[in-house]
Amino acid sequence: MSNDITVAASDLQLFLYQMFAGLGMTTANAQLCSQSMVTTNLWGIDSHGLLRMPIYAKRLMGHVIKANPxxxxxxxxxxxxxxxxxxxxxxxxxxxxxxxxxxxxxxxxxxxxxxxxxxxxxxxxxxxxxxxxxxxxxxxxxxxxxxxxxxxxxxxxxxxxxxxxxxxxxxxxxxxxxxxxxSVAGGKLLLAEEKGEKIPMTWATDRSGKPTDDPRIGFEGFLLxxxxxxxxxxxxxxxxxxxxxxxxxxxxxxxxxxxxxxxxxxxxxxxxxxxxxxxxxxxxxxxxxxxxxxxxxxxxxxxxxxxxxxxxxxxHQTMARRQEEGLPMPRSLVDELVGIARTIEGEAMQASIDQFMATTS
CATH class of the missing domain: 3.30.1370.60 (Malate/L-lactate/L-sulpholactate dehydrogenase, NADPH binding domain)
Structure with missing residues (x-):
């Protein structure tokens, strides 16, 4: 049974916007980044959308990357x-x-x-x-x-x-x-691991170069x-x-x-x-x-x-469908993001968490 939940694109974008803004971005920059990520998920390229937010947030929090370059x-x-x-x-x-x-x-x-x-x-x-x-x-x-x-x-x-x-x-x-x-983007290995799925042997190898069907081993190893x-x-x-x-x-x-x-x-x-x-x-x-x-x-x-x-x-077809039906998201990923958001200071962020949680329950 899938552990995916469905999130409306507008709800997700507002939540990500508040996260980026809470992490120091200007209004325009937070809007651009949140829109870019949601658009990617709407296209069905889930390996490059919301899945990447935890590492982006970690690096913004650590001031490794600049929020307003x-x-x-x-x-x-x-x-x-x-x-x-x-x-x-x-x-x-x-x-x-x-x-x-x-x-x-x-x-x-x-x-x-x-x-x-x-x-x-x-x-x-x-x-x-x-x-x-x-x-x-x-x-x-x-x-x-x-x-x-x-x-x-x-x-x-x-x-x-x-x-x-x-x-x-x-x-x-x-x-x-x-x-x-x-053969595939590395993010697809992360997504397979998030969903508890195996990967084709043609996608990746372990650290010694031998093909594997384990997404974690493949992500820690090399792509073909x-x-x-x-x-x-x-x-x-x-x-x-x-x-x-x-x-x-x-x-x-x-x-x-x-x-x-x-x-x-x-x-x-x-x-x-x-x-x-x-x-x-x-x-x-x-x-x-x-x-x-x-x-x-x-x-x-x-x-x-x-x-x-x-x-x-x-x-294009995926976007039309997902705009109407919502975006499928692994529950574990959504929970991880909410946990990160709770560490971001500001009343707007905390209010956004409550609103977002209400739409995903």
Missing amino acids: EVSTIAARGGFEVMDGNEGMGFLVGHAAMERAIALAKEYGIGAVSVTNSNHFGAAALYARQATDQGMLALSMTNVTPNLVVPGGSKPITGNNPIAFGAPTRLGFPFLLDISMS PLGGHKGFGLSLMVDILCGVISGGAFQFDIKSMYGAPDKTSDTGHMVIAIDPTVLMGASEFLDRMDSFYQTVKNSPMWDDRQRMYIPGEIE
């Missing part, structure tokens, strides 16, 4: 800039970087921003979606501490380094691809790459773009927020925005996307009960 440009030439994240909360840094990339794309046709000195920024799709909402195509990616081992290897040498791509459409949702270079050498090579590419080119940390200089919770991660990001109207009008571009989409959707399936989806479509 002063993100700044430290180098620039044409449509490419490098920004310093000022050890800030990753949601805030990633948003600021993509905001700048969009501005550059409006001026130059393409804008690229590499970021150093940041932290975990949640789902990469958040920043690609930020750009598609303004009619732009986008890429967003981040490097992480090495956690990926090549099959047969006994030591990780690169991270699973996620990358997302987005493009506007007329469908009511954008084309939105978000993948990591591992997507597509063997292909995922491995792409992960190296992301680290070059996020770490090497930014002048920041890469490979073993990046710190895990779980393995080193009392240290800044020194994570790097790269975000790119592309204005599709350089060659054609916005309407023509969307016409061409319509044609592209229809070709994919019309591809025949050998099983008539199945249908073809484009990236972003399942997340």
Whole structure:
């Protein structure tokens, strides 16, 4: 029997907002972070939403990451800039970087921003979606501490380094691809452990590189790459773009927020925005996307009960369903968050706890 409970998205966002505000964020920053996390859960990417709040809260309480960073440009030439994240909360840094990339794309046709000195920024799709909402195509990616081992290897040498791509459409949702270079994101192992489930043997290994079906052993061990050498090579590419080119940390200089919770991660990001109207009008571009989409959707399936989806479509459907039915959450995770919230001072936080508990009982 599942130990999940259902929480309304609005109730969860208000609760997270009060937590972030109680941990020192400005109103705008608390709003952005809480909205980013709830949006991620609404999409069904539960491995990068509420599940991460306990470690975020711990690091904010310890002043390891800054609640209100002063993100700044430290180098620039044409449509490419490098920004310093000022050890800030990753949601805030990633948003600021993509905001700048969009501005550059409006001026130059393409804008690229590499970021150093940041932290975990949640789902990469958040920043690609930020750009598609303004009619732009986008890429967003981040490097992480090495956690990926090549099959047969006994030591990780690169991270699973996620990358997302987005493009506007007329469908009511954008084309939105978000993948990591591992078979699955590490957060899915945490989620499996939270639910008491085993994992496929193709997801992770133990500390010696041997495959395991135990999510805790796998999380403490290493992840296996997507597509063997292909995922491995792409992960190296992301680290070059996020770490090497930014002048920041890469490979073993990046710190895990779980393995080193009392240290800044020194994570790097790269975000790119592309204005599709350089060659054609916005309407023509969307016409061409319509044609592209229809070709994919019309591809025949050998099983008539199945249908073809484009990236972003399942997340769009999941969001619509969860907005109506609520968000499924492990009871143990909700209890953990309430316990953390009780340690945060302030009448608004304590009142929010009572209100939130009333909606989850």
